[in-house]
Amino acid sequence: MVTAFAVACAGTRRAPDPYLSDAHFRRAALVASLVNTANGYSQLRISHYDTGDAEDWSRLPEWNPRVEGVRAGELDTPEGAKAEAPLGAGARPVAIDAAALDGDEASLVALGEEAFFRYPVQTSLSAETATVSRDTFARYGFWIDEKRGAGGLVRAETANGDRIFAYTCATCHSAYRGGKLVIGVGNDLLNLGRLAVDAAASPDSIAAARWLDWGPGRVDVSTSEGLEPVRIADVRPTRWLTHLHADATVAVRDRTALAIRLETLIVTSHHQLVRPPRIIALGLAAYLASLASELPTVPPQTEVELHGANVFHENCASCHVPPAFTGAPVPLHVVGTNSYIGLSPDRGTGTYRVPSLRGVATRGPLLHDASLPGLDAMFDPARTTSTYEGGRLGPGAVSGHPYGLRLREAERLALTAYLQTL
Ligand code: HEC
Ligand code: HEC
Incomplete structure (x- = not known):
């Protein structure tokens, strides 16, 4: 790191x-x-x-x-x-x-x-x-x-x-x-x-x-x-x-x-x-x-949070590397979120930066384009479907960053509980 x-x-x-x-x-x-x-x-x-x-x-x-x-x-x-x-x-x-x-x-x-x-x-x-x-x-x-x-x-x-x-x-x-x-x-x-x-x-x-x-x-x-x-x-x-x-x-x-x-x-x-x-x-x-x-450092304590920490280490930590929970920029086609800004001749690099997850629960809207209102929306499996209504920029799918979307319900809730501690 x-x-x-x-x-x-x-x-x-x-x-x-x-x-x-x-x-x-x-x-x-x-x-x-x-x-x-x-x-x-x-x-x-x-x-x-x-x-x-x-x-x-x-x-x-x-x-x-x-x-x-x-x-x-x-x-x-x-x-x-x-x-x-x-x-x-x-x-x-x-x-x-x-x-x-x-x-x-x-x-x-x-x-x-x-x-x-x-x-x-x-x-x-x-x-x-x-x-x-x-x-x-x-x-x-x-x-x-x-x-x-x-x-x-x-x-x-x-x-x-x-x-x-x-x-x-x-x-x-x-x-x-x-x-x-x-x-x-x-x-x-x-x-x-x-x-x-x-x-x-x-x-x-x-x-x-x-x-x-x-x-x-x-x-x-x-x-x-x-x-x-x-x-x-x-x-x-x-x-x-x-x-x-x-x-x-x-x-x-x-x-x-x-x-x-x-x-x-x-x-x-x-x-x-x-x-x-x-x-x-x-x-x-x-x-x-x-x-x-x-930013407070509160170690995960409850059983749910500890479970979430494990889910995180298996699914997320390769990119969001603890203790800073950031890491090397990721090519646009890998992360798969809206590529418009990443391709901009004015500023683009062909990658998106991996945001630190420290303080993420109080950050407000998520993703580079602020297209999602918060963590619940981010890990809602419905968000990549065309009928999704939870995006901040209008109705329709918010695609990309598929990580965590296929988790079972209990794992997903544990993951978001853990993210609240960061
Ligand atoms: C392949 C690398 C990679 C993996 C794996 C990954 N992420 Fe990310 N993450 C990113 C990148 C890149 C972004 C920024 C995307 C954007 O802004 O378009 C991001 C954004 C986020 C955000 C939004 C933060 C913000 O400030 O907008 C959260 C929350 C997040 N990731 C959590 C997770 C969790 C939880 C997992 C595991 C389930 C995970 N990520 C797995 C690369 C990754
Ligand atoms: C008009 C609103 C505005 C003002 C004023 C402003 N910023 Fe920002 N700042 C932004 C936006 C929007 C971004 C995101 C830029 C991006 O991601 O390309 C940003 C990004 C940053 C970043 C990069 C953070 C990161 O995670 O990549 C830093 C550091 C920063 N601003 C510091 C400052 C400081 C210090 C000042 C005062 C000198 C300042 N900004 C004034 C809107 C503003």
């Missing part, structure tokens, strides 16, 4: 990371992380990431503007929360402290946590359509938390002093589970496609159909056409992954590869006009790695 990268304990100090200072090191790490150098995702990065030429993204200005989290209470005012409202006294850029730059792990993780909730990852002109009231806000699936604010939405100051709304990592990668805001889990209610349609004065009908097709919990963060929505990832198991993205576009040997993935996400979501300070990308990578510690 390959663990992606180790997590340092609080209080440890590493040598300052060469990712922060060494362009050759970064370029080599980027190239090594790209699984299929021919796809659009890889080509764009190969052309711009620490190339040393005029098109090098390193030449872009660093952006760490003054921001302020939108407060839940703003949604209760008669006019709702407005992007152009003046910034309050608490507005400031993500704080970059010297200890984090110096390699102090605890400071780096703290910086990453702050950035997860405050760094403006993607500016949004449509958010104001949602910030009219708590009801409208919730209708588009934004979470509301008295302490963490409104949907991870921030007000950011632009270079010319205007204010705009922007989404943070937390907008997409946090959601309520059992009455509690769980950080890192994909926001299965977030419906940015619906919001885009409602915010457009007169959306062209083809674009509108595409956006509405996303549905809640799915976003296209990879292409400009919006034709490739995938499930918003559960980033809690990131520490253990050897590959990122449903289609295993990025191999993560170490934290640098993850930091580069985040840095380049921010560059592309800002239309290649600005880049984040690298310490923010590194802090985010360190923080994401720390989230795995929030």
Whole structure:
């Protein structure tokens, strides 16, 4: 079993990371992380990431503007929360402290946590359509938390002093589970496609159909056409992954590869006009790695769970290899789920990544396209029949991943009981 990268304990100090200072090191790490150098995702990065030429993204200005989290209470005012409202006294850029730059792990993780909730990852002109009231806000699936604010939405100051709304990592990668805001889990209610349609004065009908097709919990963060929505990832198991993205576009040997993935996400979501300070990308990578510690390890205890563990070891563990319950990417024709994303010239690799099953019971919708609502549907033998009605994307068969579908009833129930413990 390959663990992606180790997590340092609080209080440890590493040598300052060469990712922060060494362009050759970064370029080599980027190239090594790209699984299929021919796809659009890889080509764009190969052309711009620490190339040393005029098109090098390193030449872009660093952006760490003054921001302020939108407060839940703003949604209760008669006019709702407005992007152009003046910034309050608490507005400031993500704080970059010297200890984090110096390699102090605890400071780096703290910086990453702050950035997860405050760094403006993607500016949004449509958010104001949602910030009219708590009801409208919730209708588009934004979470509301008295302490963490409104949907991870921030007000950011632009270079010319205007204010705009922007989404943070937390907008997409946090959601309520059992009455509690769980950080890192994909926001299965977030419906940015619906919001885009409602915010457009007169959306062209083809674009509108595409956006509405996303549905809640799915976003296209990879292409400009919006034709490739995938499930918003559960980033809690990131520490253990050897590959990122449903289609295993990025191999993560170490934290640098993850930091580069985040840095380049921010560059592309800002239309290649600005880049984040690298310490923010590194802090985010360190923080994401720390989230795995929030996943409880409860060993299977009841007879049913222990039986399920055996079923799992016989049928599943070759791909979902314990203790991380992930493994080498699987060719599309083997796993047999919808191959559209896996064949995409923009991002595909001809494989799907094996998701870690740690935390799977609280993950929300399953499979790369979020086509199934949860574990019961996943192992329902009826799901591959044409009369199936339990899929999230509409009636009809949800085919592929046939593993576990031929088990006897008692084994199947034991298996799902065991999966709840992971
Ligand atoms: C607009 C919603 C959105 C925002 C904002 C967003 N993400 Fe994501 N993120 C996604 C989606 C969708 C995926 C799944 C992509 C895929 O599988 O191809 C994803 C995937 C990831 C992955 C890969 C996880 C995996 O299992 O493969 C990581 C890590 C990640 N995001 C971290 C972040 C961080 C950190 C931020 C903030 C800097 C962020 N994301 C901002 C939607 C978002
Ligand atoms: C041949 C390798 C392989 C085997 C065997 C296998 N899986 Fe998977 N599993 C995958 C891949 C690949 C995916 C992702 C498919 C996709 O997203 O389209 C997946 C997805 C899943 C998911 C959805 C997780 C998520 O986050 O969406 C669950 C749950 C799961 N597998 C459980 C099991 C169980 C339980 C077994 C045994 C009964 C099993 N798998 C056997 C490769 C395998």
